[in-house]
Amino acid sequence: RWRKNSNSAQIDRLHCAQLPKGSWSLPWIGESFTFYNQGPYQFVSQHISRYGRTFRTHLMGYPTIATSTPEAAKFVLATRQKSFRVFLPPSIDRLLSVFPASQEAMKEKGLKSIHDSLHSELVRNKVAKVDRIARWVLSSWDKQPCVVTYQETMKFGFHVALDAVTGMGPSPETMKLMDNFSYIRKGMETFMQLNIPGTSYHVALEKKQQALECYSSIVKKRRAEKSNEKCSLDFLMEIEDENGEKLPDDLLQSQLFGLTFGAFDTSAAFFMWLLKFLGENQQILQQVKAEQDTIRMGKISAEDPLSWTDIVNMPYSSAVIQETLRLATIAPFLMRQATEDVNYEGVMIPKSWLVQVCLQNFHVSPEYHKDPLKFDPSRFQAGVKPAGFMPFGNGAKMCPGRELVKIEALVFLHYLVTTYSWESIGSENGINYWPSPTIKGGLPIKVSKLSECVT
Numbered sequence: 001r002w003r004k005n006s007n008s009a010q011i012d013r014l015h016c017a018q019l020p021k022g023s024w025s026l027p028w029i030g031e032s033f034t035f036y037n038q039g040p041y042q043f044v045s046q047h048i049s050r051y052g053r054t055f056r057t058h059l060m061g062y063p064t065i066a067t068s069t070p071e072a073a074k075f076v077l078a079t080r081q082k083s084f085r086v087f088l089p090p091s092i093d094r095l096l097s098v099f100p101a102s103q104e105a106m107k108e109k110g111l112k113s114i115h116d117s118l119h120s121e122l123v124r125n126k127v128a129k130v131d132r133i134a135r136w137v138l139s140s141w142d143k144q145p146c147v148v149t150y151q152e153t154m155k156f157g158f159h160v161a162l163d164a165v166t167g168m169g170p171s172p173e174t175m176k177l178m179d180n181f182s183y184i185r186k187g188m189e190t191f192m193q194l195n196i197p198g199t200s201y202h203v204a205l206e207k208k209q210q211a212l213e214c215y216s217s218i219v220k221k222r223r224a225e226k227s228n229e230k231c232s233l234d235f236l237m238e239i240e241d242e243n244g245e246k247l248p249d250d251l252l253q254s255q256l257f258g259l260t261f262g263a264f265d266t267s268a269a270f271f272m273w274l275l276k277f278l279g280e281n282q283q284i285l286q287q288v289k290a291e292q293d294t295i296r297m298g299k300i301s302a303e304d305p306l307s308w309t310d311i312v313n314m315p316y317s318s319a320v321i322q323e324t325l326r327l328a329t330i331a332p333f334l335m336r337q338a339t340e341d342v343n344y345e346g347v348m349i350p351k352s353w354l355v356q357v358c359l360q361n362f363h364v365s366p367e368y369h370k371d372p373l374k375f376d377p378s379r380f381q382a383g384v385k386p387a388g389f390m391p392f393g394n395g396a397k398m399c400p401g402r403e404l405v406k407i408e409a410l411v412f413l414h415y416l417v418t419t420y421s422w423e424s425i426g427s428e429n430g431i432n433y434w435p436s437p438t439i440k441g442g443l444p445i446k447v448s449k450l451s452e453c454v455t
């Protein structure tokens with residue numbers, strides 16, 4: 001069956017090639033439906049037990065080699081990164097894509113300037129702003145009979161991302177923009193993403209247009225104002241092609257849009273898991289609280305914001321963050337497409353095939369982590385990154401937002417544990433896997449304000 005999907009030259013090459021074991025399942029659709037339904041972790045785990053850590057399958061319309069070892073991940077994402085390009089399914093590409101194929105050089109320049117704009121030296125200066133946003137979000141929690149964690153972490157993650165990307169602080173306008181983003185996210189939850197009126201995917205495409213219009217006015221405003229603190233937009237406005245032409249506004253807006261989406265969706269999910277794991281591990285929560293109380297007690301007034309020095313003085317909380325990134329694995333797998341035939345330790349990866357790099361399956365494997373399903377921050381306390389830990393990927397495409405997201409999490413954690421206690425209410429109904437793993441129902445909690453209030 002797979003032969004129908006391959007051209008004859010490829011078939012000739014494959015005659016003598018070493019393909020791993022696996023299954024193709026149905027024509028064209030392959031195993032995509034099972035993959036969607038079971039979620040990436042379960043799907044890959046079942047295949048590993050049948051075929052081993054590297055197997056072949058058929059996903060998103062392409063023959064695919066899936067691998068789930070840190071060594072293979074490094075090989076694909078870093079050592080041989082030039083032989084693979086990032087792959088997004090066409091429906092997601094349509095929602096989030098930024099550049100037409102003809103603009104490949106500008107795309108690379110744009111990405112480089114985004115990496116530069118989020119450099120660790122620069123994001124350290126963002127602590128005060130993140131602090132203000134965290135206080136703003138958390139200040140209303142005790143007035144709500146039930147806090148739906150995901151809605152709140154989305155509000156926090158979205159506004160920090162928007163500020164880093166465009167320099168824009170929270171306002172009624174940004175709340176409206178966030179609403180558009182939540183519809184766009186919804187459009188990615190379903191298996192069949194068809195642009196038919198009435199479907200959530202169709203709504204998502206409409207909301208994307210509205211969001212882009214909003215970005216158009218954000219760009220105009222930013223051009224007109226002078227700010228000492230540079231955001232990603234400022235970096236992007238500086239790039240030029242080989243003829244000295246700046247990035248056209250439509251591409252600029254779509255790049256900002258894609259960046260904000262990627263940043264807010266992942267961080268909102270991450271903060272939600274952080275709350276879940278801490279809620280379930282009271283002893284660990286108490287240790288975090290002790291560390292954060294010490295920092296708060298060192299402040300002269302309750303209004304004093306956190307500083308970069310405070311952030312580096314949170315070793316235990318940092319270990320909790322690393323452990324959350326391991327156990328929840330917000331990006332459970334990464335997709336690449338081979339741009340040439342590649343041989344990995346005797347396994348053939350033919351040109352144009354997809355490679356699925358399954359990070360979560362080694363993050364929670366006993367082969368790489370002792371007692372892997374236990375939430376145990378002590379494994380990160382020695383300050384040594386365990387082998388088999390790549391929550392932000394590897395190689396040149398490694399997440400440039402990783403430092404910002406850690407600052408966000410630590411600031412959020414600080415105000416959360418020094419202000420509130422909380423308990424989970426209602427039952428959990430499983431996990432929504434797409435686009436990032438979140439808890440169905442949004443993890444509702446009831447919070448109580450602690451007597452020493454700081455917000």
Ligand code: HEM
Nearest residue numbers: 111263266267270330331334391392393397399400401405
């Ligand atoms: C917990 C939160 C986050 C997680 C788990 C995460 C994870 C990742 C991963 C695994 C990649 C690599 C993708 C690949 O190799 O195909 C990536 C790329 C990227 N991330 Fe993040 N990310 C997070 C938050 C953020 C934030 C807050 C920003 C921006 C403010 C951001 C911006 C980006 C960008 C621009 C890329 C593409 C880099 C490139 O293609 O060169 N991410 N992220």
